[in-house]
Amino acid sequence: MTDRGFTIEIYSDVVCPWCYIGKRRLEQALASVGGEARVTWRPFQLNPTMPKEGLERTAYLEAKFGSLDAFRQMEEHVLEAGAEEHIAFAFDKIARTPNTFLAHRLIWYAGQQGCQNAMVDSLFQGYFEEGEDIGSLSVLAKLAERAGLKAEPFLRGQDGTAEVKAEESAGHRLGIRSVPYFLLNGTYALSGAQPPDRFVAAFKRVEVDQLTRKAGA
Numbered sequence: 001m002t003d004r005g006f007t008i009e010i011y012s013d014v015v016c017p018w019c020y021i022g023k024r025r026l027e028q029a030l031a032s033v034g035g036e037a038r039v040t041w042r043p044f045q046l047n048p049t050m051p052k053e054g055l056e057r058t059a060y061l062e063a064k065f066g067s068l069d070a071f072r073q074m075e076e077h078v079l080e081a082g083a084e085e086h087i088a089f090a091f092d093k094i095a096r097t098p099n100t101f102l103a104h105r106l107i108w109y110a111g112q113q114g115c116q117n118a119m120v121d122s123l124f125q126g127y128f129e130e131g132e133d134i135g136s137l138s139v140l141a142k143l144a145e146r147a148g149l150k151a152e153p154f155l156r157g158q159d160g161t162a163e164v165k166a167e168e169s170a171g172h173r174l175g176i177r178s179v180p181y182f183l184l185n186g187t188y189a190l191s192g193a194q195p196p197d198r199f200v201a202a203f204k205r206v207e208v209d210q211l212t213r214k215a216g217a
Helices: 017-033 057-065 068-084 101-112 116-129 137-146 152-156 161-173 196-216
Strands: 007-012 038-043 181-184 188-191
Touching (some): 017 196, 137 152, 188 196
Parallel strands (some): 007 038
């Protein structure tokens, strides 16, 4: 699979650990087939009503899961999956659960500047491995610098706001209710952090569809 016309849109939120795991698994799948794809990250807020300043982490977890014990059970599963992908999740370092809209604007801007994948990596690493408050403008500017992007002037403005809202609305129209959600060539979808072999099977299906269309053209 080497067709440069192959596209993957990933609907994701930067506070979703499975999105980080799914990113690593997708990258493994692409590497295993020697494939090339144009990957675009799309916004999906898991907590769209989150206050701008975010919430204290413990209070958020208790409200979302009913108790910290319930979260700890889920956390163990995530830690195991993360370890398999060499992700050092450090949930205990996270003090606040942020509002992620500003981070999604930053991802959109990084896409305009040609460094979206590096920006997403920096955000995932900053939040999940370093406990950074990715709802903070100054933290986001710092993580952007790490991705090779000067973003503080952009973050202080409003550019990208309408575009991010439109992209998120498009995801809702697709019926997306959870992330990660992978849309291949605009037609074939995979939901969840699938194992690499499931991605490879999807690539092959899309490739067959491409060849069939070309033959019928």
